[in-house]
Amino acid sequence: MVGVKKKMVTLVSSDGVEFVVEKRVAEQSLFIKNALNEGGVEEKVMIPIPKVTSDTLSSVLEYCEKHASATEFQENEIEEWDKEYIEKADLDLLYYLLQASYSMSIMGLMELGAKKVASLIRGKSPQEIRELFNIKNDFTPEQEEEIRREMQWNYE
Amino acid sequence: MPANLFDYLPIELAELILMKMPITDAFKTSTVSKKWLQAWTSMPKLVFSDSYWLIGIRGRKTSFVEFVDGVLSSHNGPILDFQLTTDVNCHKTLNRWLDVVLTNRITELHLALWRTYDFNVSSRLFSCHQLVQLKLANCTLTLPQNFKGFHKLRSLHLNEVHISSDELKCLLSCCTQLQELALIYLRECAHIDLSNTEVQKLDIRGEYEILNLANQHLINASIHLMSDWRYHELGTILYPHYNISHLELSGDLKVNPTYLRYMVKLEKVIFNFLTHPYESISEIVSNCPRLKKLMVKGLTDISHDLRITSGTLESLEIDCGYSHMSIACPQLIDASIYITPVYHRWNFLQQCPYNINPYDELDLKILEELQKEVELPVTLKHLENLSLDVRFGNVLSEYIVFCFMKVAPALTVLEMKQKFECVAWVAYRYSWQRRVAWSGHRGAGTASWGGIGACCAASAGVSEPTAWLALTTAHLGASEGGGSVGATEGLCAPQPCVWGAAGSATCGGQHFCWALTHLGASGLAAEARVGGSGGAGQPSALGATGVFAARGQQATGWRTPLTWGHPEAAALACCGRTECCALPWQRLGGNRHAASAGGQHCWLAATATQGHAGVLGSVLRQQGSAAPRLQRGGRKLEACTTARRRCFRPIQPCPLPQSRTRRQPRSSRRPLGSSRSPEGRPGVAFRLSFRQRHNPDQPHRYGYQICRSGSGPWAPRSFA
Numbered sequence: 001m002v003g004v005k006k007k008m009v010t011l012v013s014s015d016g017v018e019f020v021v022e023k024r025v026a027e028q029s030l031f032i033k034n035a036l037n038e039g040g041v042e043e044k045v046m047i048p049i050p051k052v053t054s055d056t057l058s059s060v061l062e063y064c065e066k067h068a069s070a071t072e073f074q075e076n077e078i079e080e081w082d083k084e085y086i087e088k089a090d091l092d093l094l095y096y097l098l099q100a101s102y103s104m105s106i107m108g109l110m111e112l113g114a115k116k117v118a119s120l121i122r123g124k125s126p127q128e129i130r131e132l133f134n135i136k137n138d139f140t141p142e143q144e145e146e147i148r149r150e151m152q153w154n155y156e
Numbered sequence: 157m158p159a160n161l162f163d164y165l166p167i168e169l170a171e172l173i174l175m176k177m178p179i180t181d182a183f184k185t186s187t188v189s190k191k192w193l194q195a196w197t198s199m200p201k202l203v204f205s206d207s208y209w210l211i212g213i214r215g216r217k218t219s220f221v222e223f224v225d226g227v228l229s230s231h232n233g234p235i236l237d238f239q240l241t242t243d244v245n246c247h248k249t250l251n252r253w254l255d256v257v258l259t260n261r262i263t264e265l266h267l268a269l270w271r272t273y274d275f276n277v278s279s280r281l282f283s284c285h286q287l288v289q290l291k292l293a294n295c296t297l298t299l300p301q302n303f304k305g306f307h308k309l310r311s312l313h314l315n316e317v318h319i320s321s322d323e324l325k326c327l328l329s330c331c332t333q334l335q336e337l338a339l340i341y342l343r344e345c346a347h348i349d350l351s352n353t354e355v356q357k358l359d360i361r362g363e364y365e366i367l368n369l370a371n372q373h374l375i376n377a378s379i380h381l382m383s384d385w386r387y388h389e390l391g392t393i394l395y396p397h398y399n400i401s402h403l404e405l406s407g408d409l410k411v412n413p414t415y416l417r418y419m420v421k422l423e424k425v426i427f428n429f430l431t432h433p434y435e436s437i438s439e440i441v442s443n444c445p446r447l448k449k450l451m452v453k454g455l456t457d458i459s460h461d462l463r464i465t466s467g468t469l470e471s472l473e474i475d476c477g478y479s480h481m482s483i484a485c486p487q488l489i490d491a492s493i494y495i496t497p498v499y500h501r502w503n504f505l506q507q508c509p510y511n512i513n514p515y516d517e518l519d520l521k522i523l524e525e526l527q528k529e530v531e532l533p534v535t536l537k538h539l540e541n542l543s544l545d546v547r548f549g550n551v552l553s554e555y556i557v558f559c560f561m562k563v564a565p566a567l568t569v570l571e572m573k574q575k576f577e578c579v580a581w582v583a584y585r586y587s588w589q590r591r592v593a594w595s596g597h598r599g600a601g602t603a604s605w606g607g608i609g610a611c612c613a614a615s616a617g618v619s620e621p622t623a624w625l626a627l628t629t630a631h632l633g634a635s636e637g638g639g640s641v642g643a644t645e646g647l648c649a650p651q652p653c654v655w656g657a658a659g660s661a662t663c664g665g666q667h668f669c670w671a672l673t674h675l676g677a678s679g680l681a682a683e684a685r686v687g688g689s690g691g692a693g694q695p696s697a698l699g700a701t702g703v704f705a706a707r708g709q710q711a712t713g714w715r716t717p718l719t720w721g722h723p724e725a726a727a728l729a730c731c732g733r734t735e736c737c738a739l740p741w742q743r744l745g746g747n748r749h750a751a752s753a754g755g756q757h758c759w760l761a762a763t764a765t766q767g768h769a770g771v772l773g774s775v776l777r778q779q780g781s782a783a784p785r786l787q788r789g790g791r792k793l794e795a796c797t798t799a800r801r802r803c804f805r806p807i808q809p810c811p812l813p814q815s816r817t818r819r820q821p822r823s824s825r826r827p828l829g830s831s832r833s834p835e836g837r838p839g840v841a842f843r844l845s846f847r848q849r850h851n852p853d854q855p856h857r858y859g860y861q862i863c864r865s866g867s868g869p870w871a872p873r874s875f876a
Contacts, residue, residue, distance in 0.1 A: 118173050122178070126184060126188045135162050
């Protein structure tokens with residue numbers, strides 16, 4: 001764009017990769033928005049994003065970019081995009097996206113990720129869930145037996 | 157990278173995930189690991205509904221009551237959002253639950269009881285000062301003497317709640333933050349006064365004696381009043397504050413045009429089931445300088461004129477009867493119009509009182525004169541989406557369709573649908589007269605999907621596999637979420653053609669897909685396959701998959717798909733034989749992905765008239781792979797660049813159906829395009845077909861032809 005200088009922000013992922021994005025895109029994250037407001041001057045700001053790797057961050061920014069310009073699209077267009085976006089994430093990325101959206105406070109992405117995980121969990125038995133997400137069963141056999149007894153209807 | 161990532165999920169995220177699924181599923185996760193158990197017991201939102209409790213009841217050891225008890229007793233975090241829908245009618249049980257839930261932390265409470273009549277909501281409710289949203293259904297509210305109000309309450313829904321006028325007044329006056337209010341059938345309330353509130357969004361239904369709904373904040377009102385003797389006057393119940401921009405009216409309500417003059421901020425108006433406001437509609441439209449959207453539904457009186465003249469209107473939906481309609485809205489973008497089937501006026505040709513003898517040449521002058529029932533004085537140059545309720549097989553109503561085309565040069569999406577009763581009637585008629593049984597008459601009753609009905613009608617009518625092409629419905633464009641047309645091959649070619657059609661219904665959250673069927677059908681030669689499926693996994697979308705096997709061996713048959721949104725659905729076969737065989741359910745390649753691959757825009761419509769031939773109008777627009785997006789009127793639509801343009805050739809006269817005994821063996825049938833005179837029977841066949849003119853300035857301009865055929869030679873006539 002000629003004439004209009006867009007305000008840019010530099011985000012640094014946990015592995016040191018810098019991402020230069022428009023401010024309005026970065027502000028999809030409340031965490032960054034707050035950081036910017038606290039910082040006051042927005043010129044040449046470097047914001048470190050702890051715990052988010054460059055791979056994840058680039059995917060997160062893809063989401064932010066789309067949603068920063070959401071008003072240009074029709075509602076269902078965005079929905080479709082969201083669906084495709086989350087569909088193509090594998091389990092690992094899904095986890096990292098959730099984690100990142102949580103630490104960066106991106107509500108929409110958090111909801112989206114949670115919904116996706118929920119859809120994976122639905123209708124599965126506890127054992128299947130453990131296998132799917134590679135979750136360790138940290139109950140002792142006694143505890144498990146107790147829960148089993150208490151919550152009988154779980155094992156119908 | 158740790159392999160067991162999800163062990164490290166923050167507890168808040170686990171809670172969030174659990175809140176995204178039904179509570180029974182969420183519950184199952186509690187034994188996955190300690191973290192999930194913890195998330196489960198601290199989940200702040202609990203939604204219980206026994207409507208799904210019965211599902212999967214096999215082997216379930218606990219009752220709904222035990223389950224809720226169990227969950228509530230093991231829960232150890234604050235409950236911020238509690239929603240309960242149940243027909244449990246034991247007051248003791250309900251109170252036990254509410255005692256746990258009604259704390260001063262709770263922000264959202266939905267309580268819908270269906271089998272109790274006098275459950276008095278615990279007075280502890282009135283000390284829950286954090287409440288932001290409160291929805292109650294079918295219970296009794298008794299305000300305590302010293303009630304000070306819910307100071308954070310923004311949304312209040314009372315549905316068949318027993319509450320007196322005074323108490324309601326008190327409740328409304330002391331909830332100062334209230335913005336959204338729904339009062340639905342409050343039987344013990346005779347008097348409702350909202351003048352001192354700041355409600356912005358109102359939904360009121362029921363029968364009330366005295367109403368004063370106006371306050372200066374009100375911008376969105378839905379008013380449905382029932383009354384035996386008292387007609388409320390819309391103007392007076394909203395007087396003197398007219399800031400409303402969205403207004404929905406239904407039931408018995410008087411609308412005096414003089415008051416409407418002051419409602420200058422109206423942007424969206426919906427009329428539904430009103431008995432007599434025709435003049436008011438015209439008045440509203442011409443008096444509202446900002447009106448963008450108008451819906452008129454349910455008016456059954458057909459003796460009135462409907463005149464809609466507006467320079468701002470962008471969206472119009474007419475679903476009612478009228479004797480004369482005039483639409484002069486140059487800014488119109490979306491329109492859905494019911495082309496009224498006034499039976500005595502527009503009937504099938506042989507019953508037509510206007511002396512159109514079906515055996516004579518169709519006189520277009522007569523048609524044009526009759527068409528004045530619908531007047532389109534201005535060009536609708538922005539009109540992109542048009543949906544028409546039309547009676548297929550009725551030349552006059554079809555003619556109106558084409559008149560719409562004439563004034564809408566920018567039309568991108570056309571949807572043709574047919575009212576239930578019409579379809580059934582058409583189906584019945586054809587099945588009777590042509591003796592084409594199709595999927596039983598039960599089928600006729602359920603033929604509420606325009607496309608199928610008309611297809612069947614057309615197939616029944618033409619009754620000849622070698623030369624017919626029938627498809628109603630359109631709206632297969634990419635502008636509709638998930639709907640697009642797949643591959644279209646050689647529609648007019650005498651080879652097998654494959655259609656893929658998929659689409660999601662327009663009525664997203666509803667149960668039925670009344671609106672349209674995305675069904676492709678084509679049977680020019682040996683075989684045509686139709687594939688369609690509901691888009692986007694919406695339960696509302698009608699998935700239709702079928703096979704048109706126009707082989708002369710199977711008769712028309714289709715079955716209603718019961719599993720919405722599934723790729724398996726109706727199988728449809730068509731042929732000239734008299735018996736019917738509904739094909740078994742089939743799972744064809746009609747899934748969404750296959751169908752949406754082509755990325756083409758297409759619509760076509762075909763109908764049959766007289767049972768002799770198809771009046772057939774069809775347009776196929778194909779979209780090139782590099783379709784640019786056009787922005788018009790703030791909406792993005794896939795525009796059709798006519799990369800390849802295929803117009804239908806003028807289709808040759810359609811042979812009349814022959815009796816079974818005369819049927820020629822398939823091999824000896826003539827290919828499409830060879831004219832065959834009807835054997836032994838007088839008849840007329842005429843078709844309307846679109847032709848795209850090759851005018852680079854007006855690429856979307858259509859001309860059309862009406863051609864007559866019959867015993868005489870092919871006699872095309874062009875006009876417009």
